[in-house]
Amino acid sequence: MLFNSLEFLIFFPVVVLAYFVFPTKLKNIWLLIASYYFYMCWNAKYVLLLLFSTVITYFGGVLLEWLKHTSIQERKKAVCEKAVLVSSVILNLAVLFYFKYTNFGLKMMGSLLALFHIRLQIPAFDILLPVGISFYTFQALGYTIDVYRDDIYAEKNFLKYALFVSFFPQLVAGPIERSKNLLKQLAVPGKFSYSSVRSGLLLMLWGYFLKVVISDRCAVLVNTVYGNYNTYQGFQLILASVLFAFQIYCDFMGYSVIAKGAAEVLGYKLMDNFSRPYLAGSIREFWRRWHISLSTWLRDYLYIPLGGSRGSRLKKYRNLMATFFVSGLWHGADMTFVVWGGIHGLYQILEDVAEPVVKRLCKIFHANTETFSWKLFGILGNFILVDVAWVFFRADTVHAALQILSRSAEVSNIGLLLNGGLYQLGLNERNMMILFVGLLALLISGLMAEKGINVLEWLSEQNIVFRYILYWGAIVLIIFSLDITGQEFIYFQF
Amino acid sequence: MKQIVKLIIKCSCVMLPLWVVCMYIRSHPLAFMDSEAPYYLWNKIKTNTANEQSYDVLILGDSVANAAYMPEALSGTTLNLALGGTTPVENYYTLQDWLAHNPAPKACYISFQDSHLQRADCFWVRSMYSHRYNLGQNLEMLKNAMNYKDASILTEHYILDFISYELFLPNKYIISFMNAGFNQRYQGNRSAQQADDLYGGRYIARGLNEYVPSGEIVNEKFYVNPLFDSYYRKILELCRENRIQVYIVKLPLPANTSFTEEYEEDFRRYYEELQKEYPYIGVDWFPAYPNQYFSDGAHMNTRGALSFSAELKDMYPEVFNNTDMTPNQSTAINEEIKAENKIEWIIKCIDERPYTVVICDNTEYPQGINNYLSQSGVWISNVLISQDNRKELNEFGDFYCVSGDGSCTADYTIFEEEGRLMFQLQGQDAELWDVAENTLELIVIDNNNRSIVCEKKFRYADAGFVISN
Numbered sequence: 001m002l003f004n005s006l007e008f009l010i011f012f013p014v015v016v017l018a019y020f021v022f023p024t025k026l027k028n029i030w031l032l033i034a035s036y037y038f039y040m041c042w043n044a045k046y047v048l049l050l051l052f053s054t055v056i057t058y059f060g061g062v063l064l065e066w067l068k069h070t071s072i073q074e075r076k077k078a079v080c081e082k083a084v085l086v087s088s089v090i091l092n093l094a095v096l097f098y099f100k101y102t103n104f105g106l107k108m109m110g111s112l113l114a115l116f117h118i119r120l121q122i123p124a125f126d127i128l129l130p131v132g133i134s135f136y137t138f139q140a141l142g143y144t145i146d147v148y149r150d151d152i153y154a155e156k157n158f159l160k161y162a163l164f165v166s167f168f169p170q171l172v173a174g175p176i177e178r179s180k181n182l183l184k185q186l187a188v189p190g191k192f193s194y195s196s197v198r199s200g201l202l203l204m205l206w207g208y209f210l211k212v213v214i215s216d217r218c219a220v221l222v223n224t225v226y227g228n229y230n231t232y233q234g235f236q237l238i239l240a241s242v243l244f245a246f247q248i249y250c251d252f253m254g255y256s257v258i259a260k261g262a263a264e265v266l267g268y269k270l271m272d273n274f275s276r277p278y279l280a281g282s283i284r285e286f287w288r289r290w291h292i293s294l295s296t297w298l299r300d301y302l303y304i305p306l307g308g309s310r311g312s313r314l315k316k317y318r319n320l321m322a323t324f325f326v327s328g329l330w331h332g333a334d335m336t337f338v339v340w341g342g343i344h345g346l347y348q349i350l351e352d353v354a355e356p357v358v359k360r361l362c363k364i365f366h367a368n369t370e371t372f373s374w375k376l377f378g379i380l381g382n383f384i385l386v387d388v389a390w391v392f393f394r395a396d397t398v399h400a401a402l403q404i405l406s407r408s409a410e411v412s413n414i415g416l417l418l419n420g421g422l423y424q425l426g427l428n429e430r431n432m433m434i435l436f437v438g439l440l441a442l443l444i445s446g447l448m449a450e451k452g453i454n455v456l457e458w459l460s461e462q463n464i465v466f467r468y469i470l471y472w473g474a475i476v477l478i479i480f481s482l483d484i485t486g487q488e489f490i491y492f493q494f
Numbered sequence: 495m496k497q498i499v500k501l502i503i504k505c506s507c508v509m510l511p512l513w514v515v516c517m518y519i520r521s522h523p524l525a526f527m528d529s530e531a532p533y534y535l536w537n538k539i540k541t542n543t544a545n546e547q548s549y550d551v552l553i554l555g556d557s558v559a560n561a562a563y564m565p566e567a568l569s570g571t572t573l574n575l576a577l578g579g580t581t582p583v584e585n586y587y588t589l590q591d592w593l594a595h596n597p598a599p600k601a602c603y604i605s606f607q608d609s610h611l612q613r614a615d616c617f618w619v620r621s622m623y624s625h626r627y628n629l630g631q632n633l634e635m636l637k638n639a640m641n642y643k644d645a646s647i648l649t650e651h652y653i654l655d656f657i658s659y660e661l662f663l664p665n666k667y668i669i670s671f672m673n674a675g676f677n678q679r680y681q682g683n684r685s686a687q688q689a690d691d692l693y694g695g696r697y698i699a700r701g702l703n704e705y706v707p708s709g710e711i712v713n714e715k716f717y718v719n720p721l722f723d724s725y726y727r728k729i730l731e732l733c734r735e736n737r738i739q740v741y742i743v744k745l746p747l748p749a750n751t752s753f754t755e756e757y758e759e760d761f762r763r764y765y766e767e768l769q770k771e772y773p774y775i776g777v778d779w780f781p782a783y784p785n786q787y788f789s790d791g792a793h794m795n796t797r798g799a800l801s802f803s804a805e806l807k808d809m810y811p812e813v814f815n816n817t818d819m820t821p822n823q824s825t826a827i828n829e830e831i832k833a834e835n836k837i838e839w840i841i842k843c844i845d846e847r848p849y850t851v852v853i854c855d856n857t858e859y860p861q862g863i864n865n866y867l868s869q870s871g872v873w874i875s876n877v878l879i880s881q882d883n884r885k886e887l888n889e890f891g892d893f894y895c896v897s898g899d900g901s902c903t904a905d906y907t908i909f910e911e912e913g914r915l916m917f918q919l920q921g922q923d924a925e926l927w928d929v930a931e932n933t934l935e936l937i938v939i940d941n942n943n944r945s946i947v948c949e950k951k952f953r954y955a956d957a958g959f960v961i962s963n
Contacts (some may be wrong), residue, residue: 006654006665194497202507468507475511482668 062086065154104333132172190267201260211254224426440453565694574695579616844898856891
């Protein structure tokens, strides 16, 4: 069930209404039923995988908790705890690997053997990737690791834990919630609150705006150009690549915002998944703002356990690269994602190496790094770097990505911006105008948030006429974007 | 509670643009709807209101039926209610609507192309989209589709689609809404409906486009999907209840179409079984027609429809026995004559109708126009010109007069005035008949309305007479 489907627009009010009508005892059970139904709408039998992951991590947590309080020898206890943790991780990852990486692994093996002139005809397995498997597996694993680390107590109530893993607003595309946040909130079912329902609905409206008005519109142009990249060059490819950056941002942030809004309507607070990433002045900062739930997960459960930035520079860089390769692989079983992750790892290493040099140069030339122009330069430079990496993320193959990059450099067709050629890329003048308005709204809201203004609060303080003009404007744009929408959220595939 | 009410009111206010759009979609369908929707809506109005004029023959079926049966050529009391893309499912409700508001006709002709006895490919995008049928009928169709597990109606998201259409939600209409611009399609759609009035419901493949086949088409199997079979029987049952004579007609297909023995056997078996249950129904299988009678591989063009209707009329004189021409019939025939670009088809158009064609031939065609027309199977029985001033007129060419029904040929005068040829209908002003060199000129007169329908010029070429105006 897509958030941008009529099905969800019927499902959600029904769930909310019943949730607030039901007595407290039944609220979580109702949400659990609703969440499982939500998942089963996509593929009913794959709900077993969700249940499997839930059961494994639940019992893993219970076992770890029992081990902590049992009176066995500390060394034995530590070994047992580790064994439980490793078993839970392996079982979960095994499912993830089977469904997501089997064919990729076989393909890689075939390519590797081909290097030694060994030709193997390995047929691809007909495996359908369960939607959201990467998200709920990581969320469940995060819980197990938290229990192992003694950061939280294991949840005894299976239904509550099952709801934590399957909570429908964030089940299939995140944010990857932490047990410390969501599980705690689920202990006290939400009550009806006018302000949280209101702000939740406004967040959902904003999310739909991002997805339907901006992302889906960008997708039309990006799909046109990337689908036939050999016939385009220069500014056409650059424009498509830039718009892809906004497509994926508004697609994923749109989903996250709708998820956050939906949870807020029910009385739960989900974490922010994005914090205006394209206003970041460095790659490191970008990753503090982009897909925050995944990047913090990888930091806490992979990068730091690997050693983090402790030890030698070489070790730090090794850990960085490993983390980003995993991040790339998490996104998809393809070399394009691995390369994308690798590029971001390299960026971070280069940034780390260059940082003292830049600082020294600034000192020598008395460059003021607090000026607007310096920040703007940083933001633009960073955006270009991020966008180059997005080319690998979006392209079908690494070869295609390299072709796109090389053809992008053939900048001789600037005339297309002036002679109407811009409207030959899938979006007509009207759609371009709507896209521009959408991006402008995104920029303004981003700058306001960057200044520390809570846009929702600011909005509620405005004159009713102004507010309704904005609401109606957004709804009109959404309605008039329904002819090009209906596309799945990109992050569903991860 | 107060807060919940406040929230509901606010949500409704915020969603105002959505309500406005839905209301607009509901109240102004002709302003933006595309394709066949205006015809569907015409059909809805026609069947859901008591018509002043009585009809004794109804045509039911899909697009091939709509294209083939030409009410203006059949009789003034024939109405073509066939709708493109529909199946027996929708047609049952069309008949039901008609009978609820109008007296039962004497006869009903039913024709479907085979594909519409097997799957409903336009149920959602035409019937539901245009709201041709009411909520109760739509629900009944879905219920029966569920009983028969009909996959062509029960699409992946059929419940959501049903809700979307019934509530006029923009997700189903926004594309045509956007393409139409504000109210841009209204005039076009209104004209389409007026044309439907004129042509008695026939709207598909009007015109002279000719089918160019790319190879032979072999029909191998005939079967009727269980849901459609049940509705077929419901139609027949409804006809039985209302004492309507039913004729099921397998319409002519282009000459490049053939049928296997297995197909013929299946077809015969199916209809024999149907006739056992409903002995009063007639089943006719028409042989193929020339490819040029079709606008594509299934739909007859105007010439095909004219030929088929004439043949049908000859076959069932007791059904099409109303020979009075209605004003609409005359206008429709006039329009067809105006659009026609071949002499032989103009003559066919007026056949057995109160029309007169006056011909002035000053071409070099050796055998004479009568001979030329006979090659196309058109026999002019009434070739004459008996003007007192014939000698004076000879310099302009040879004159002929053809009467459609042999009723009226002499209420006009042709004369020469100051070296120019003049044509005058009795009681009207004389008009200049501008006869050009080496052309065959004709004037078509509508005898009923005592008016000139059109004046056409042809020149002789290798392929025959070619229109030159």
